[in-house]
Amino acid sequence: MSYARRCPTPEETRRAGAELVPCLARGDVVTLVGPLGAGKTTFVQGLARGLGVTERVTSPTFTLVREHRCGPGAPVRVLHHADLYRIESADEALDLALGELVEEDAIAVVEWGELAPVAPGGATLTVTIARGPDDVRLVTVDGPLAAVRADALQRWAGA
Ligand code: ADP
Ligand code: MG
Numbered sequence: 001m002s003y004a005r006r007c008p009t010p011e012e013t014r015r016a017g018a019e020l021v022p023c024l025a026r027g028d029v030v031t032l033v034g035p036l037g038a039g040k041t042t043f044v045q046g047l048a049r050g051l052g053v054t055e056r057v058t059s060p061t062f063t064l065v066r067e068h069r070c071g072p073g074a075p076v077r078v079l080h081h082a083d084l085y086r087i088e089s090a091d092e093a094l095d096l097a098l099g100e101l102v103e104e105d106a107i108a109v110v111e112w113g114e115l116a117p118v119a120p121g122g123a124t125l126t127v128t129i130a131r132g133p134d135d136v137r138l139v140t141v142d143g144p145l146a147a148v149r150a151d152a153l154q155r156w157a158g159a
Contacts, residue, residue, distance in 0.1 A: 001150065002142035003157040008135060013039045016139050017046025019159050023125070023152040026076050027102045028145065031113030034129035036085075039137050040111045043129065044081055047109060051079050059083050059111065065096050078106035082118065090116045125149070 007013040024030070030047075032040040041059045048057045052071020060066040065082040080101055087093055098108040099119030110118055113126075126143035141153055 001146055002140050003146065003153040004138055004140040005157055005159075006132075007039070007137045007139055010039065010042050010135075013042045013129075013137055013139065014046030014049065016156075017043040017048075018050030019156055020047060020127075020141070021050035021075065023141075023149045023156055024075065024107055026105055026107065028107050029098060029102060029113075029119045029124045030107065030109040031124055031126045031143070032109060032111045032129070033114050033126060035131075038129040038131060039139075040129060041083075043127065043139065044109050044111070048079055048081075051076070051107075053079055057081065059085075064092075065098070076105050076107050078104070080106055080108040081111075082108065082113075083111040084115045084118070085112045087112070087116050092116070093118045 005016045007016050034040055045057045048068055051074040053068040055068055060081055060083050065080055068079045070077055070079055084093055093116035096118055102108045124143050125141055125145045128140045130138045132138055
């Protein structure tokens with residue numbers, strides 16, 4: 001099953017990210033799929049806002065992964081934000097050990113997550129962003145965790 005939202009502006013894409021927070025729990029790895037400029041980082045900015053992160057969120061291009069402290073009342077303490085665009089080998093992705101990091105009261109979100117497995121066997125949601133006509137983005141959520149979070153995702157899609 002997949003869930004989708006139409007996001008005509010960057011702010012709508014951020015809102016889709018922020019409103020995904022009730023669908024998430026500690027230990028989740030969210031994979032973001034879509035071409036350069038699709039709006040992956042924009043979506044993460046919204047997700048971070050929904051988690052009460054106050055730092056500015058940009059693509060962690062040169063570090064592969066950045067750690068953001070979530071605000072009080074967030075369901076987890078830390079958001080890990082990775083970007084595998086410049087990854088050179090699958091081993092490099094595994095070295096990030098995101099699957100282990102998220103067990104410590106965190107959620108991870110991974111741009112270009114389809115390029116390498118970061119959390120083999122881990123529970124994942126996949127967010128795919130496709131460009132439509134004009135600036136419209138279609139944001140679709142599926143993946144192994146989608147069935148488990150079906151009720152929350154249905155609310156997300158209808159928001
Ligand atoms: P990615 O991380 O996928 O490479 P970014 O989020 O960095 O993409 O960039 C997306 C760009 O597209 C931004 O400049 C943003 O302002 C623009 N944009 C225009 N319309 C939208 C939209 N509806 N949703 C998201 N981004 C949009
Ligand atoms: Mg990006």
